[in-house]
Amino acid sequence: MRTKLRGIVALGVVVGISCGLPVAAAADTPDTTDTEAVKGVVLRPGDRGEAVRLLQRRLHAGRYYYGRIHGVYDEQTKLAVWALQKSRRMMPQGEIGPQVWKALDRPFRWRPLVPEGGPDRVEINLREQLLTVYRDRRPVLFSHISSGAEVRYCKDGRCGNAITPVGNFRVSRRAPGWTTGRLGSMFNSLYFTGGIAMHGSTRVPLRPASHGCVRLPIETSKRLYEIVKIGEPVYVRGGFDWSRDRAAGGTRDRDRR
Structure with a gap:
């Protein structure tokens, strides 16, 4: 692996988202040997190769990426990169370079939203559009999300407000696989208040876009x-x-469902 990465650098090849207090490091201190070899490599969505495979492995080790380690910078990889960047207070973007490689190597101490929360819990940060899962008070999963678009909507003669409620809740219902309702399709839904759930989606844009669910x-x-x-x-x-959305070129209504 190390030999292949040295070859990449030596050749100059650019492998090119419907609804605090510190805690222990999110992951063990990483082995920086391989990322040191690609610290100058810039990666963009669509790229392929060993550097992308390394990126996916490091994102997986950091609890950001749960797709296949296949060496293709696909949509799931990009969304994991966004989660990493947001957790480290970087502007989320698909292209990565030295700043991201450095972040992957740096020991990470996380400030919880609810320091007094239960040892096993889910935290949803609407401002940062970031979800964090804790086990025994340690973060074990980070995810980019898209929450309620905060607009009025009407569908099939029924109207509502696309808002993800703020507060303390508990998971009340689980629905495995794909389910389809009036407002669209949801995957592996975890309901935490009324009809609002955390769920998988094929559309998780870089801004709130749902009817209230957490995509x-x-x-x-x-x-x-x-x-x-x-x-x-x-x-x-x-x-x-x-x-922050406007700085990234977003608009309030784009990609709403």
């Missing part, structure tokens, strides 16, 4: 469904920072 990448939702059970606390805090 996650499909592959991440599979892992979330495995580890989060009925009765688990779900803490929802914050509000979306629209200035």
Whole structure:
């Protein structure tokens, strides 16, 4: 592996988202040997190769990526990169370079939204559009999300407000696989208040776009469904920072369902 990566660098090849207090490091201190070899490599969605495979392995070790380690910078990889970038206070974008490689190597200490929360819980940060799962007070899964679009909507003669409620909740119902309702399709749904759930979606844009549910990448939702059970606390805090969306070129209504 190390030989292949040296070859990449030597040749100059650019492998090119319907509804605090510190805690222990999210992962063990990483082995920086391989990422040191690609610290100058820039990767973009669509790229393929050993550097992408390394990126996926490192994202998986950091609890951001749950897809296949196949060396293709696909949509699931991009969404995992966004989760990493947001957790480290970077502007989320698909292209990665030295800053992301460095973040993957740096020991990470996380500040919880609810320091006094239960040892096993889900935290949803609406401002950062980031979901974190804790086990024994340690973060074990990070995910980019897309929550309620905060607009008025009407569908089939019925209207409502696309808002993800803030507060303390518990998972009350689980629905495995794909289910389709009036507002669209949901995968591996974990309901935490009324008809609002955390669920996998094929559309998880870089901004709130749902009718109130919390959308996650499909592959991440599979892992979330495995580890989060009925009765688990779900803490929802914050509000979306629209200035950050505008800086990234977003609009309030794009991609709404």
